[in-house]
Amino acid sequence: MRRINAFSLTLKQQLAGAAIAAPALAIVTLLFVYPFLRSLQSSFRSQEGVWTLDNYSEALSIYGGDYLYTLWICGVSLVALIIITAIIGGLLRLGVYPLLEFIFKIPLFVPFVVVGHAMRVFLAPHGTLNSALSITGMFNPDILPSFAFSSLGLVAALVWKNLGIGLLLMLGAFRSVNESMLEAARGMGAGKMKLIWHFLVPMNKGSVGVMAVLTFTSMLGSFSIPAMIGNAGGSQMIMMDLYHQIVYQQNYGVANAIGVLTYIASLGAAIYYLKGVTKK
Amino acid sequence: MGIYIEGLTKAYGKKRGITDINIHLPEGGLTAIVGPSGCGKTTLLRTLAGFHTADEGRILFGSRDVTRISPQGRKAAMVFQHYALWPHMTVADNVGYGLRLQKVPAKERERRVREVLERVEIDTSDIGARYPQHYSGGQQQRIALARALVVQPEVLLLDEPLSNLDAKVRQRLRIGIRSIQQSFGITAVYVTHDQEEALSMADYVILMNDGKVEQAGTPEEIYRKPSTYFTAQFLGESHTLTLKYQGKPQRLVLRSGDALVTPVVDEWGTNAETLERSIAHEEVIEEDGSWVMEGEIRHHLFMGSYYRYMVEIQGQSMFVDDDRLLKPGSCKVTIPTEKAYWFDI
Numbered sequence: 001m002r003r004i005n006a007f008s009l010t011l012k013q014q015l016a017g018a019a020i021a022a023p024a025l026a027i028v029t030l031l032f033v034y035p036f037l038r039s040l041q042s043s044f045r046s047q048e049g050v051w052t053l054d055n056y057s058e059a060l061s062i063y064g065g066d067y068l069y070t071l072w073i074c075g076v077s078l079v080a081l082i083i084i085t086a087i088i089g090g091l092l093r094l095g096v097y098p099l100l101e102f103i104f105k106i107p108l109f110v111p112f113v114v115v116g117h118a119m120r121v122f123l124a125p126h127g128t129l130n131s132a133l134s135i136t137g138m139f140n141p142d143i144l145p146s147f148a149f150s151s152l153g154l155v156a157a158l159v160w161k162n163l164g165i166g167l168l169l170m171l172g173a174f175r176s177v178n179e180s181m182l183e184a185a186r187g188m189g190a191g192k193m194k195l196i197w198h199f200l201v202p203m204n205k206g207s208v209g210v211m212a213v214l215t216f217t218s219m220l221g222s223f224s225i226p227a228m229i230g231n232a233g234g235s236q237m238i239m240m241d242l243y244h245q246i247v248y249q250q251n252y253g254v255a256n257a258i259g260v261l262t263y264i265a266s267l268g269a270a271i272y273y274l275k276g277v278t279k280k
Numbered sequence: 281m282g283i284y285i286e287g288l289t290k291a292y293g294k295k296r297g298i299t300d301i302n303i304h305l306p307e308g309g310l311t312a313i314v315g316p317s318g319c320g321k322t323t324l325l326r327t328l329a330g331f332h333t334a335d336e337g338r339i340l341f342g343s344r345d346v347t348r349i350s351p352q353g354r355k356a357a358m359v360f361q362h363y364a365l366w367p368h369m370t371v372a373d374n375v376g377y378g379l380r381l382q383k384v385p386a387k388e389r390e391r392r393v394r395e396v397l398e399r400v401e402i403d404t405s406d407i408g409a410r411y412p413q414h415y416s417g418g419q420q421q422r423i424a425l426a427r428a429l430v431v432q433p434e435v436l437l438l439d440e441p442l443s444n445l446d447a448k449v450r451q452r453l454r455i456g457i458r459s460i461q462q463s464f465g466i467t468a469v470y471v472t473h474d475q476e477e478a479l480s481m482a483d484y485v486i487l488m489n490d491g492k493v494e495q496a497g498t499p500e501e502i503y504r505k506p507s508t509y510f511t512a513q514f515l516g517e518s519h520t521l522t523l524k525y526q527g528k529p530q531r532l533v534l535r536s537g538d539a540l541v542t543p544v545v546d547e548w549g550t551n552a553e554t555l556e557r558s559i560a561h562e563e564v565i566e567e568d569g570s571w572v573m574e575g576e577i578r579h580h581l582f583m584g585s586y587y588r589y590m591v592e593i594q595g596q597s598m599f600v601d602d603d604r605l606l607k608p609g610s611c612k613v614t615i616p617t618e619k620a621y622w623f624d625i
Contacts, residue, residue, distance in 0.1 A: 183360070
């Protein structure tokens, strides 16, 4: 294969290369870099325009608990998502079930707000789940817990919403594993679960990591679902706090501090993702 | 234990895989399944392994019917063409995985892993730290063989294990695999498209064609007594000539090393009349336990220890090997009758 040295390109070729990259760079600059820099700057300024760390101390003192709660909810959801997508993706990889594969990818095309509403209906005090349980006669619907307004409901909604993209990434990676490697393991006595946890997942840990990062950051920034369901009366997801600061308090400094703190939470994940992508 | 295959059939939708295979593979021996691409040899092996479910028929490992048993339960281990070593596990973990599933204690597992790796001549000094990709192709295949043998399977299945290796390593590993199989005394089934590999390694050879067993027997039987035209022309470096014999055209299959070329010289006068008659009738004649025909040496190739001649016989070309350097021109081609195989067209 002929190697191309950037220094050996003519000026015309270099300009052509820059022109091809320009739209993408412009979008990243306009829609990400510029707003982020503005947000970063604003997070260090008071409403009077004075440089200060007050926004951060206020954000952490008021919303520190919510911040940790958000990380906890996202972490639990992520672990659940990895376990569920690994098992479903593994079983789909080891057999041919096109209909099931289609069904599991449906969440990919359902908007967050619809997921929130669906979960609200499904997990509400007298929602579909509790009604179904009460039909059995074993449960009194009045004493059944309301999952919709608990952390469990939040986790369930976040997992369900991210199931499609998680499965898409996981299954794609699993399908790249050579069949004979799995057959060698089957011949040694490995059943389906062992094939998944001893082979498919560790052999694709890079792809699983990328999936984890993408879904974790998506969960961290989710707003519609926490707005519709969630921990009634207790801690709430950090995006709800950000919304409150902007809409009700109109305190952009604190809102931006929350945004930067959220960004820091996803920064580690983003670095891991970029490392994974560039390695590939 | 011997393997008994009774009426085994496997199809892929409308595409035929194997049809009505009935064969017995001898206990403790190495059986080679050979045949051209798409003949069903790999389908047969994979059905024996349990990776394919038979549509009809039975497979018995000894007296145990394994037809409907999963690969995990068959006590058969397979060695794959592309090694199929797990890249995320060290060599020790790769080889010890089967024992781990059998819940063999760690110390015992380590001892058995080292023992089997030593038997396949892999240095065991740092197997706990090295990964399969740190080894050469030949070494990887030996590790794969160790992984298969360490679980003490009843049957060892090998799917073209040497086809990814270069010629020298292949030659060495042929002997290596054969001696390991013999020392373990395990019943082995070896799939290959390389007839030389099959003939040189196996105790028993099954030649397959179009999903069926064309012929089976010892390497000598199958090579020296081909019962069908396909067998005769598939094995060895064979040539088919369409010649007139006893008044009708027939196919003569012969092998390069079995024919003798004699240039037409003065001292050949005693045969001149016979040869003339042969040419006149465009027929091949039998003479002193050999088939004799007239040919023309067209080209020769120096092959190192011998010469390879392209000889034209009745407008058809064939190769004949001889260690003498002969001049181009008319010649007499002689083939011992027991080394030439006639088949009706």
